[in-house]
Amino acid sequence: MTAPSDPAMPTLRTVLARVHMRLILFAVLMAGATLLITGVVVIRGYAERNLSLIAQTVAYTVEPALVFDDMQAARDGIATVAASESVRAVEVRDVRNRLLVEWRRPDSGVMAAIGRGGDLFAPSPALAAVRRGQDVVGHVRVFGDAGGLGRYILAGLLAALTCLALTVIATQMLARRLQRDVTEPLARIAEVAHAVRADRQFDRRVPASDILEVDQLGRDFNALLDELDDWHAGLLSENRMLEKQATRDALTGLGNRVMFEQVLPVAIARADAQGSAFAAVYIDVNRFKQVNDRHGHDAGDAMLIVIAARLRAVLRPGDQAFRLGGDEFALILAPDITREDVAILIRRLLAGMEQPIMLPSGESTVASLSVGSALYPDDSADARDLLRHADAAMYAAKTGRTGPHDRRNP
Incomplete structure (x- = not known):
């Protein structure tokens, strides 16, 4: 520094x-x-x-x-x-x-x-x-x-004082020209360099100067800024790509488990600040292993891609969907949601799964989901306990013990 x-x-x-x-x-x-x-x-x-x-x-x-x-x-x-x-x-x-x-x-x-x-x-x-x-x-x-x-001496002294006065005036004029032609362009270069270093303003450029050497310095500095701008843009793009790879599921494009674990505390903090509620929903694909074993991994991947698309289709603005791994999915439903709103969304989701899914082999299959939900803070005000509640509700739906907030597509 x-x-x-x-x-x-x-x-x-x-x-x-x-x-x-x-x-x-x-x-x-x-x-x-x-x-x-x-x-x-x-x-x-x-x-x-x-x-x-x-x-x-x-x-x-x-x-x-x-x-x-x-x-x-x-x-x-x-x-x-x-x-x-x-x-x-x-x-x-x-x-x-x-x-x-x-x-x-x-x-x-x-x-x-x-x-x-x-x-x-x-x-x-x-x-x-x-x-x-x-x-x-x-x-x-x-x-x-x-x-x-x-x-003669007095006349010489008077002439010397006159010359000194003219010298001071000439020096001031020279200083102003020096400031305009040299120090101000150098100060602009220093200002741009500070803006780039401190504020990452890579779009700043140094204006042209009337002095060849200073102008050449400014041109070279601008060329260096062009290279830094390209490097910075590439770095940001690479970082966004890496961030997407780190937080997005490569197959479905949904957020992955890492992103889910980042979004959940934010949702809790927002709900606490606004005094509102939100819902966490766990989803499991039934008989997914049989589809994989019978039709191959390509069929299983195609099935997951379609399920992810149908999840997106039922979400409201502010809701988010995640693939936690394998055939497990999760939803975080935006604040100001009620238990009835959650039940309506789950019914819409299950209804959307009734349409058959075409597999790469030409055959079709119907996706069956087990869904469990938990409402914050009514079911729990603790993040871990809230997820355990949603997971237990999903397990109950999968084993056929459906409660008032759990649904399973038969």
């Missing part, structure tokens, strides 16, 4: 959707990180070259101011050059490394904070010598900020 599925186990759709999500997120993150790092390296190199040019320009601009010791003119010149560039600070020192002029960007806000604190991303300070002819009169140091890199 298959163990029940663990409700905590993930479904195929969940597993595949999770794998797709992880793969796509990994790919997007790797691509985004690669582009971001590459862009930072390129922009940082560009910024360093730009700072070097700015440092040379500042050195050229402040050279007259240093010569004439006009620091305000130097400061104004620096502001003119550096204000429009990505410059955080400019320092001008003499040949003894004494600070002569310092300029810092007065900007505020997020980009300024990034520019002041982003030393990790900011380009290296650029140095340039201030020359008067061939003599060096000072040095200029220009510090760049990370404002440009910060804007």
Whole structure:
């Protein structure tokens, strides 16, 4: 017996959707990180070259101011050059490394904070010598900020988030298509397999799928179900045949002793439940052995077949006839029957036996029956005692001691 599925186990759709999500997120993150790092390296190199040019320009601009010791003119010149560039600070020192002029960007806000604190991303300070002819009169140091890199990083992050959002949407669309094309067909196959296993619904079939492999799986599964259906139908037919052989008399087609013993308890239970009565009737064929000895077994079989047919002819709906073996027969007469009804049925049965029976040899004979009956629960409420009562009544009829419920065809 298959163990029940663990409700905590993930479904195929969940597993595949999770794998797709992880793969796509990994790919997007790797691509985004690669582009971001590459862009930072390129922009940082560009910024360093730009700072070097700015440092040379500042050195050229402040050279007259240093010569004439006009620091305000130097400061104004620096502001003119550096204000429009990505410059955080400019320092001008003499040949003894004494600070002569310092300029810092007065900007505020997020980009300024990034520019002041982003030393990790900011380009290296650029140095340039201030020359008067061939003599060096000072040095200029220009510090760049990370404002440009910060804007680039923010733009990259925004683009990455946009890509992630699009990835989630694409993954959901892929998951829905995956569910429609793969998991739902597989779920239908599992549903049909469960119906066949649990409820023996061999007529169920798997519908076609739009995916070749899944459709082929469904076709093969349906072919297997066709074979199982044929096998099941054959098995049922064989079982019915075996059951018929086990509970039916092969010669007369009546129920046999096994079936009689199965039907009797059911009749008792039904009578008890409904508070009604039923009758058990025993029948014995008189002088059957003489017919067999004189005319052969074929004649005896023909005689039994005719007797069985005449038994069926007098039965009412719900009554049942049985051949218990040899020349012994039994009847179970349906509930709501009275003793008078039993007597009427027995008279009809005996009257039907008055017509001669043709034997295979061309001769004819008349069947003589000894009949005994017992009424449940009037004669007995016990199954064994009820049958003994009917058997005793039949024996009395056979020996000529007929009672009010016993009949014998003379």
